[in-house]
Amino acid sequence: xxxxxxxxxxxxxxxxxxxxxxxxxxxxxxxxxxxxxxxxxxxxxxxxxxxxxxxxxxxxxxxxxxxxxxxxxxxxxxxxxxxxxxxxxxxxxxxxxxxxxxxxxxxxxxxxxxxxxxxxxxxxxxxxxxxxxxxxxxxxxxxxxxxxxxxxxxxxxxxxxxxxxxxxxxxxxxxxxxxxxxxxxxxxxxxxxxxxxxxxxxxxxxxxxxxxxxxxxxxxxxxxxxxxxxxxxxxxxxxxxxxxxxxxxxxxxxxxxxxxxxxxxxxxxxxxxxxxxxxxxxxxxxxxxxxxxxxxxxxxxxxxxxxxxxxxxxxxxxxxxxxxxxxxxxxxxxxxxxxxxxxxxxxxxxxxxxxxxxxxxxxxxxxxxxxxxxxxxxxxxxxxxxxxxxxxxxxxxxxxxxxxxxxxxxxxxxxxxxxxxxxxxxxxxxxxxxxxxxxxxxxxxxxxxxxxxxxxxxxxxxxxxxxxxxxxxxxxxxxxxxxxxxxxxxxxxxxxxxxxxxxxxxxxxxxxxxxxxxxxxxxxxxxxxxxxxxxxxxxxxxxxxxxxxxxxxxxxxxxxxxxxxxxxxxxxxxxxxxxxxxxxxxxxxxxxxxxxxxxxxxxxxxxxxxxxxxxxxxxxxxxxxxxxxxxxxxxxxxxxxxxxxxxxxxxxxxxxxxxxxxxxxxxxxxxxxxxxxxxxxxxxxxxxxxxxxxxxxxxxxxxxxxxxxxxxxxxxxxxxxxxxxxxxxxxxxxxxxxxxxxxxxxxxxxxxxxxxxxxxxxxxxxxxxxxxxxxxxxxxxx
Numbered sequence: 046x047x048x049x050x051x052x053x054x055x056x057x058x059x060x061x062x063x064x065x066x067x068x069x070x071x072x073x074x075x076x077x078x079x080x081x082x083x084x085x086x087x088x089x090x091x092x093x094x095x096x097x098x099x100x101x102x103x104x105x106x107x108x109x110x111x112x113x114x115x116x117x118x119x120x121x122x123x124x125x126x127x128x129x130x131x132x133x134x135x136x137x138x139x140x141x142x143x144x145x146x147x148x149x150x151x152x153x154x155x156x157x158x159x160x161x162x163x164x165x166x167x168x169x170x171x172x173x174x175x176x177x178x179x180x181x182x183x184x185x186x187x188x189x190x191x192x193x194x195x196x197x198x199x200x201x202x203x204x205x206x207x208x209x210x211x212x213x214x215x216x217x218x219x220x221x222x223x224x225x226x227x228x229x230x231x232x233x234x235x236x237x238x239x240x241x242x243x244x245x246x247x248x249x250x251x252x253x254x255x256x257x258x259x260x261x262x263x264x265x266x267x268x269x270x271x272x273x274x275x276x277x278x279x280x281x282x283x284x285x286x287x288x289x290x291x292x293x294x295x296x297x298x299x300x301x302x303x304x305x306x307x308x309x310x311x312x313x314x315x316x317x318x319x320x321x322x323x324x325x326x327x328x329x330x331x332x333x334x335x336x337x338x339x340x341x342x343x344x345x346x347x348x349x350x351x352x353x354x355x356x357x358x359x360x361x362x363x364x365x366x367x368x369x370x371x372x373x374x375x376x377x378x379x380x381x382x383x384x385x386x387x388x389x390x391x392x393x394x395x396x397x398x399x400x401x402x403x404x405x406x407x408x409x410x411x412x413x414x415x416x417x418x419x420x421x422x423x424x425x426x427x428x429x430x431x432x433x434x435x436x437x438x439x440x441x442x443x444x445x446x447x448x449x450x451x452x453x454x455x456x457x458x459x460x461x462x463x464x465x466x467x468x469x470x471x472x473x474x475x476x477x478x479x480x481x482x483x484x485x486x487x488x489x490x491x492x493x494x495x496x497x498x499x500x501x502x503x504x505x506x507x508x509x510x511x512x513x514x515x516x517x518x519x520x521x522x523x524x525x526x527x528x529x530x531x532x533x534x535x536x537x538x539x540x541x542x543x544x545x546x547x548x549x550x551x552x553x554x555x556x557x558x559x560x561x562x563x564x565x566x567x568x569x570x571x572x573x574x575x576x577x578x579x580x581x582x583x584x585x586x587x588x589x590x591x592x593x594x595x596x597x598x599x600x601x602x603x604x605x606x607x608x609x610x611x612x613x614x615x616x617x618x619x620x621x622x623x624x625x626x627x628x629x630x631x632x633x634x635x636x637x638x639x640x641x642x643x644x645x646x647x648x649x650x651x652x653x654x655x656x657x658x659x660x661x662x663x664x665x666x667x668x669x670x671x672x673x674x675x676x677x678x679x680x681x682x683x684x685x686x687x688x689x690x691x692x693x694x695x696x697x698x699x700x701x702x703x704x705x706x707x708x709x710x711x712x713x714x715x716x717x718x719x720x721x722x723x724x725x726x727x728x729x730x731x732x733x734x735x736x737x738x739x740x741x742x743x744x745x746x747x748x749x750x751x752x753x754x755x756x757x758x759x760x761x762x763x764x765x766x767x768x769x770x771x772x773x774x775x776x777x778x779x780x781x782x783x784x785x786x787x788x789x790x791x792x793x794x795x796x797x798x799x800x801x802x803x804x805x806x807x808x809x810x811x812x813x814x815x816x817x818x819x820x821x822x823x824x825x826x827x
Contacts, residue, residue: 112305112312113171174233227291244548325400342823349549483518497566541565578781594665658732678740
């Protein structure tokens with residue numbers, strides 16, 4: 046199990062990558078601060094804390110967790126593997142080592158005593174959090190205090206002093222550092238909701254202790270820290286709850302929950318897992334806000350609005366103090382994983398597939414092909430071996446080494462620690478939607494639900510300890526709606542519906558009273574097929590094509606004009622020189638003193654009845670064919686109508702292209718276009734109207750150098766002749782599952798040449814990563 050965890054870890058190691066990832070792009074609207082001076086001689090220090098083996102404390106509802114140690118390993122692998130941290134500069138405290146005394150002492154000895162001005166300090170904590178009643182007489186300040194719970198948690202009998210690490214203590218520890226380059230990651234939460242399990246998710250919050258008296262150790266420690274840096278006690282007393290120096294990434298808001306879950310026997314914090322997975326593919330030109338948006342989207346698909354990751358930053362300490370800036374050289378371009386082990390004969394390897402989307406890992410088939418990423422700091426031969434998957438085991442896989450020879454030059458032996466990237470993605474031709482059954486359902490309900498779901502094509506039933514796409518359950522008073530601002534009508538309380546794994550009911554899936562479970566399943570069949578269609582499209586996510594040169598922008602046009610998100614395929618000219626920059630200053634705030642800003646990062650929000658538009662910019666030398674889909678919050682599928690002539694923007698005027706959807710080389714297309722009917726009408730259409738109830742919407746833009754010859758006829762069959770959608774806009778699709786499967790077949794056809802060159806032979810879908818690109822955007826409609 047330790048090996049599995051370690052491999053899992055690498056994949057997420059990227060967590061901090063994300064931290065540095067283009068904070069500048071967020072806070073300076075794209076200004077990359079290229080004038081910043083790198084300071085390569087500064088040290089990088091980290092203290093990582095993760096606690097699984099808590100004792101059972103019934104009064105506070107504490108019992109062992111399962112994913113916190115994995116979080117620590119994920120971080121460690123990141124820091125060493127991609128950012129060049131010296132292993133001796135990383136101190137990890139897990140389980141029995143993570144006592145309150147050890148955590149605080151290690152922070153002082155490993156971080157405070159060693160860090161010098163300009164050094165980078167990273168502190169990560171995964172475990173239980175809580176809150177304690179405060180004694181602050183100021184009515185303007187909250188009278189509670191956040192805390193982190195060490196492994197030697199107080200049993201909470203007879204009101205004895207608590208042993209939690211108070212947030213005040215953490216604030217003092219961070220303030221005692223002599224460097225402003227500080228990053229804190231907290232995969233924990235503080236507000237106990239009255240239960241420890243949300244769907245299949247475990248909540249990392251403990252109930253408040255009976256006592257509000259903190260231990261003598263805590264009092265002594267705080268006094269030492271105040272004296273050490275001569276901090277005015279009033280500054281500590283008056284700080285706002287949740288504010289910490291430097292950059293803080295938190296798993297949720299202070300009133301929400303942080304959760305962990307299990308993927309095929311490997312447990313991790315949902316926040317840490319999602320963040321690190323996303324950031325394996327980060328580049329210096331990436332926008333941190335968008336990268337974190339992907340993380341938040343992945344989290345919200347499971348938790349709903351209950352867990353929204355937070356970014357907090359503290360700006361300049363004084364008007365004259367320099368702005369904290371972290372500049373980290375990357376050891377590799379974006380990667381999908383790493384070689385962890387090579388057998389004695391060098392013919393097989395163990396791989397950690399850390400950068401692949403979770404859905405691809407779950408559905409991926411054997412024979413998928415990976416390539417070794419050349420070391421950018423050396424002059425390695427370009428003849429590099431290929432690695433062909435022979436078996437998957439969660440986040441890692443076994444692979445056969447395929448030795449190559451070009452011009453008499455043989456590829457070198459594979460070595461542990463080498464990075465890898467996906468080249469051929471092999472997927473089964475038949476993929477099911479996995480549905481779990483709520484264990485709270487009665488036995489007869491579960492029997493009837495199993496019987497009904499077994500008769501639905503393309504649906505399989507999974508146990509609650511295995512990966513699932515959705516959960517079938519009853520809507521209860523404690524059920525959380527996807528739109529947290531719109532409580533469920535009491536009419537639906539106690540009736541069947543479709544839920545996310547985190548027990549969030551999906552819009553328009555709750556049934557009416559008196560409905561039998563078999564009837565409910567039949568009612569949900571259209572929803573199930575649409576959700577499966579979205580899952581198939583998610584399997585095509587790919588922004589790593591080296592051959593397609595494209596940039597995509599999703600924008601809101603009304604009620605205000607602004608870019609929502611931007612994506613692009615890799616720019617190979619930057620490889621080998623990339624650095625991630627993390628800037629902790631709010632340059633719009635020049636007021637001396639402490640400048641804090643806390644905000645929910647991630648999923649862009651757009652109001653109902655607004656209009657959105659996508660722009661596809663073709664920066665290559667060949668035409669780009671494309672298909673665009675939108676899945677609204679109620680599960681309906683819309684597609685950009687391929688039967689109407691699109692309008693391509695040119696410098697002079699608009700040009701109509703018949704029948705096919707494509708963008709010529711060097712051109713940009715707006716989707717939908719600004720003018721309807723080929724510009725012959727005086728009516729203006731500003732993008733596409735956002736319909737449906739509040740909740741999540743997803744858009745997919747799929748591009749290729751090859752036309753979608755099977756997809757377009759399938760779309761035509763699924764469009765209703767009486768559609769009321771606007772011309773040149775998105776049309777309601779009645780057969781999304783058929784169309785999604787046609788997309789996969791078209792991508793397989795476009796990949797034929799690359800697959801043949803690779804030597805792969807399979808009856809499954811073999812997709813050449815360079816033959817297509819899929820850009821996925823997740824937004825919240827409010």
